Amino acid sequence: MSVPVQVPFIDLKQRYQEEKTELLACVERVLEQGHFVLTQEVNEFEQQAARYVGARHCVSLNSGTDALMMALWALGIGKGDEVITTPVSFVASTGSIVHVGATPVYADVRDDQNIDPAEIVKKITPRTKAILPVHWTGRIADMNAIMDIARKHKLIVIEDAAQSMGAYYHGKHGGSFGHAAAFSAHPLKNLNALGDGGFLVTDDDEVARKVRLYRTHGLQDRDTCVLYGVNSRLDSLNAEVLKYRLSRLDNIVARRRRNANLYRGLIKPGPIYIPEDKPHEQNSFVMFITQANDRDRLKAYLAERGIESLVYYGTALHLHKAAERLGYKRGDFPVAEKQCDRVLALPHHQHLTEDQIGLVADAVNKFYGG
Numbered sequence: 001m002s003v004p005v006q007v008p009f010i011d012l013k014q015r016y017q018e019e020k021t022e023l024l025a026c027v028e029r030v031l032e033q034g035h036f037v038l039t040q041e042v043n044e045f046e047q048q049a050a051r052y053v054g055a056r057h058c059v060s061l062n063s064g065t066d067a068l069m070m071a072l073w074a075l076g077i078g079k080g081d082e083v084i085t086t087p088v089s090f091v092a093s094t095g096s097i098v099h100v101g102a103t104p105v106y107a108d109v110r111d112d113q114n115i116d117p118a119e120i121v122k123k124i125t126p127r128t129k130a131i132l133p134v135h136w137t138g139r140i141a142d143m144n145a146i147m148d149i150a151r152k153h154k155l156i157v158i159e160d161a162a163q164s165m166g167a168y169y170h171g172k173h174g175g176s177f178g179h180a181a182a183f184s185a186h187p188l189k190n191l192n193a194l195g196d197g198g199f200l201v202t203d204d205d206e207v208a209r210k211v212r213l214y215r216t217h218g219l220q221d222r223d224t225c226v227l228y229g230v231n232s233r234l235d236s237l238n239a240e241v242l243k244y245r246l247s248r249l250d251n252i253v254a255r256r257r258r259n260a261n262l263y264r265g266l267i268k269p270g271p272i273y274i275p276e277d278k279p280h281e282q283n284s285f286v287m288f289i290t291q292a293n294d295r296d297r298l299k300a301y302l303a304e305r306g307i308e309s310l311v312y313y314g315t316a317l318h319l320h321k322a323a324e325r326l327g328y329k330r331g332d333f334p335v336a337e338k339q340c341d342r343v344l345a346l347p348h349h350q351h352l353t354e355d356q357i358g359l360v361a362d363a364v365n366k367f368y369g370g
């Protein structure tokens, strides 16, 4: 018999209720003016997002995955090039490298699940062209160290900032460190569209120019195709929604941080590890990740009490079937592998109540006999 859900992992219906009037007004505005592609709403969203992140350009696209691929492509990365990246991410971080014809080379992660700069250095070869760090769960990777390595070895840095809207490192927003960064506006992100969406930011005029062409078939104007591109445009409806949601992002992130701190205060450390936030890290908490002893039994125990949790993700990227061609094996990245065996994301969103957080923390503590 299934137990009624007491604490949902995420609750997008509540988000709709909170924003209903404004979201419907966005829809109405766009429908009434009757234009849906590359309109003023799109330009305005791009200007506002660029300002928010602290970049010269923002080019909106169909997804974060497209933003990653287009960043790689526009920066000239392709066949014969190696790109150093992390085995702890969503598959798109690696997939984008493969799709431009380059080779992903993994470097192991730190305790906080972000790529370890000391491991990056060990992986540099004459073929290395770029580093692609991921700001996993909204915690910015150690960008000072990564940018130092990049400068020393003349490497390009493309940030996978898919999860980092609202996240800062030494006071600087995620996505503003490297040559280009890719953001996702997938429904599970803090700044989320009504469906898929994404954007690329860069300070590089030429990268922005190329990506603007590439996202719309390489058309310079209606009759002039200067290269063969794709169709990857953020539609006007989502641009209008994202403009509105960008104005609320700080509020959403603040509520998520408050909830994360409540969890931290209530869950007894020991058998369950919650990576700390260092003073220079302002995590945006797209997820609330723990590393738990006896993870699968804990997950089942929570489910029996109506608490949803998710293994995010249980397979390190080098161990997927698709990665067989890269020639890695279990044991190659021991920190990442251990984390994948232990990782558990607890329910986490801005609508969680203190009672719900208390319920989850109590259940976790009880499971471990506390």
Ligand SMILES: Cc1ncc(COP(=O)(O)O)c(C=O)c1O
Pocket (backbone or CB within 6 Å): 062, 063, 064, 065, 066, 089, 090, 092, 093, 134, 160, 162, 163, 183, 184, 185, 186, 196, 197, 198
């Ligand atoms: C770390 C990371 N990279 C890339 C992506 C891909 O973004 P999208 O789903 O918008 O294509 C995601 C989104 O899930 C992600 O979390």
